[in-house]
Amino acid sequence: MTDARLTIGVLALQGDVREHLAALTSLGATALPVRRPAELAVVQGIVIPGGESTTISRLLDAFDLREPLRARLADGLPAFGSCAGMITLATRILDGRDDQVPLGAIDITVRRNAFGRQVDSFETDLRMAGFAQAGLDDRPFKAVFIRAPWVETVGVGVEVLANVEDGRPVAVRQGLVLATSFHPEITGDDRVHRLFLSMVRGVDGRVASGSATGFTEVPRGADSAGRTATT
Numbered sequence: 001m002t003d004a005r006l007t008i009g010v011l012a013l014q015g016d017v018r019e020h021l022a023a024l025t026s027l028g029a030t031a032l033p034v035r036r037p038a039e040l041a042v043v044q045g046i047v048i049p050g051g052e053s054t055t056i057s058r059l060l061d062a063f064d065l066r067e068p069l070r071a072r073l074a075d076g077l078p079a080f081g082s083c084a085g086m087i088t089l090a091t092r093i094l095d096g097r098d099d100q101v102p103l104g105a106i107d108i109t110v111r112r113n114a115f116g117r118q119v120d121s122f123e124t125d126l127r128m129a130g131f132a133q134a135g136l137d138d139r140p141f142k143a144v145f146i147r148a149p150w151v152e153t154v155g156v157g158v159e160v161l162a163n164v165e166d167g168r169p170v171a172v173r174q175g176l177v178l179a180t181s182f183h184p185e186i187t188g189d190d191r192v193h194r195l196f197l198s199m200v201r202g203v204d205g206r207v208a209s210g211s212a213t214g215f216t217e218v219p220r221g222a223d224s225a226g227r228t229a230t231t
Ligand code: GLN
Pocket: 049, 050, 051, 052, 053, 054, 082, 083, 084, 085, 087, 112, 113, 146, 147, 148, 149
């Protein structure tokens, strides 16, 4: 693995921070809990965990992280949000709280707690587009949903990577921002984290737009770095 040179932050205000840190560490990245602007400044990618998006929104302000995070995202910092993290990265929130402000890093409208109270937690096997392109096994992914949002609308340039059976998008990507309604950090299947690391490395065949993030862009078709994604 060559991920040791990547420093990936996990926004550590609330939610399943430890699980994301563990998943990233197990893939060889340096995983850093981020609670302060100085910590945010050194990361090459940021993960926003599952948890409670209203609380995360409030704590972003309380910890003076909102503006630094918004600025780094606007500069092209790669980001991955799961569940509450997806809501936090979105552009528009339905059924949010009035004082809840999303970061607008990916052009999607999400509906909070969209699957309803009766079936608020469930597992399902999903086909994920994007795995094969990143050199990953594309067998179905066991996705765990916990009071999850779904994606109600996507803007131009947003790619839908997975849908639940009724067609609702639950995994999306725009440029270097990835978001899932479900929680890959708690299942032990590390392919979504591998996909994110490959996005940070810029080796999955797309142009990495994060010139300000300090990572080295690897040309399309690059050899050894690309192959590490399958190990
Ligand atoms: N329902 C939560 C929210 O609105 C998200 C739940 C989760 O992250 N598991 O933030």
